[in-house]
Amino acid sequence: MTRTLPPVSLPAYDRSALTPGIVHIGLGNFHRAHMAVYLDDLMAMGLAQDWAILGAGVRSGDARMREAMLAQDCLSTIIELDPKGRTARRVGAMTGFVEVQPDNAALIAAMTDPAIRIVSLTVTEGGYFIDAATGQFDPEAAEIRHDAARPDAPQTAFGAILAALRARKAAGHAPFTVMSCDNLPGNGHVTQAAVVGLARLSDPAFADWVKAHVAFPNGMVDRITPATGPREREMAAAFGLSDDQVPVTCEPFRQWVLEDNFPAGRPPLERVGVTFTDDVHAYEAMKIRILNGGHATIAYPGGLMDVEYVHEAMAHPLISGFLDKVERDEIIPYVAPVPNTDLAAYYAQVRERFSNPEVADTERRLCLDGSNRQPKFIIPSLRDALAAGGRIEGLALVSALWCRYCAGTTDSGQEIAPNDPDWDRLQPLALAARSDPSLWIGQRAIYGETGQDPRFAAAFANALAGLWADGTEKTLARYLDA
Known part of the structure; x- marks a missing residue:
């Protein structure tokens, strides 16, 4: 009809x-x-x-x-x-x-x-x-x-x-x-x-x-x-x-x-x-970390698993579960209070927005320009979690997923078209990081001093090795079971 x-x-x-x-x-x-x-x-x-x-x-x-x-x-x-x-x-x-x-x-x-x-x-x-x-x-x-x-x-x-x-x-x-x-x-x-x-x-x-x-x-x-x-x-x-x-x-x-x-x-x-x-800074930190950081969290697993749309990624139990765990354990705990706002309710609203099938936002759009977005949307949460001695395995996996995506092929072997202004530099670096992960997190323009943190370096290397050896689905499942 x-x-x-x-x-x-x-x-x-x-x-x-x-x-x-x-x-x-x-x-x-x-x-x-x-x-x-x-x-x-x-x-x-x-x-x-x-x-x-x-x-x-x-x-x-x-x-x-x-x-x-x-x-x-x-x-x-x-x-x-x-x-x-x-x-x-x-x-x-x-x-x-x-x-x-x-x-x-x-x-x-x-x-x-x-x-x-x-x-x-x-x-x-x-x-x-x-x-x-x-x-x-x-x-x-x-x-x-x-x-x-x-x-x-x-x-x-x-x-x-x-x-x-x-x-x-x-x-x-x-x-x-x-x-x-x-x-x-x-x-x-x-x-x-x-x-x-x-x-x-x-x-x-x-x-x-x-x-x-x-x-x-x-x-x-x-x-x-x-x-x-x-x-x-x-x-x-x-x-x-x-x-x-x-x-x-x-x-x-x-x-x-x-x-x-x-x-x-x-x-x-x-x-x-x-x-x-x-108090604009409080609102913007909430939005950038929970919403934009959430976008980055679901972007690269979806991109590697050949998921086209954001609402389809949200319907996938592994990607959705990954988002929930990273937000709950590694992002939201380090978001400062926001006037007249309940952070749990805000995140629930973000989930609902991501899941709207009418929007048909693409995973590829979310994957775009990681070299500029990762330092603003992911690294600050990672830095705070490290400073607090908190969990960082999920954020390290987000970063490893981005690295694996920049290698230029999905888990099924499909070619990923260039999707970053710096793609020509990032792709060979991502391939080289397969054997030497420190090459990727050594990008000071992306990671600054955070890339030298031993806890992060170990978690990133472990996550990247798992992605290459077992693929995205098994790596996400392992993280969720941990």
Whole structure:
């Protein structure tokens, strides 16, 4: 029987009356299913009419997104994948998309406009030029060195931000707030370190001014948003939106927690469910360790066992059991208390979200970019467990599963296509680690000092040997029986 879909919800406001107040750099699916939806809700209430979004980007993929969005008047199709029934809405909070240029001149000009009071970013966890061994900004990155030498023709988002701030200062305009929407511990502090650190390489006095006058609020963002492919386009077509080639699907759940640090003003986001608090760090540590760490925990066993979808991994008793035991014994015990939140209930909600079959999130997406995600989502829990003398065998196995995945074949012998920006280096290293595990955990950019811990080294070596000798299923079963 064919299910009748509800009508598509259209913007409940006059889009011609909107004026931009935000430039957002990195206009991917997550932004359109998250911040843009919150603003759309506000605009439907007759609020935030001067806080429309200008899309922007600094990569070639952003130019392709710009072309697609301009072709549909910057409207985004957002399909919520509730197991009880799908719903679709057209989000109209974005009114334009800045031309993507090699020197970012158009982006700089857009951010120089005093009407822009917030510049927000989703540039991925790996886009902040962090040295994982130190956890600090890396001034030696090639793109950073380029922008330090040519501050008037920057390649990076941070270089463009600095150029715009410099122009605003010269014109006597107040600086905008810089707001990261990426999954990073202390994302505001990390963004400030990148912007100020880059400025210091060419103009130390201006760097001091940025540090003193520009706000970088910390925030926690959360909504599972799969990549767009044929399935998602078919869903849009079923709603009568076959002309949309970049629809977004997402789970019904969404959360946003922010520091209230917006000297140039902000939309009244608390009216649509955003939490403003001084305890953002507690919320973000909970989310990054329990949810993102949970994603990493189920990603690689599923990838090695040829499991395609996340909800299928959650239905597999070994993978699901592995997640439960690692979370219960090795992650949640080291998550600090969070205001008005029960951690056990939060984890139960995470499990339910992972198990939603409508989302059809892929294991491959979760496996992507482990070289940037492992240091942020797994290693901090491992470090705390080691310091407390607690159990670490499960987290060591998560790391060994990632290593085994990067060897490039599943347990059945299927080839794994490159799935990390550093794949060409990681794959031969993962193969060499089969005989010498210390080669893998000796990557200081990933593991820092943790890779030298004798307890971790022994647990990792044991787990990796088991994966090569017996495969993923038997290794998981052995861990669960221990």
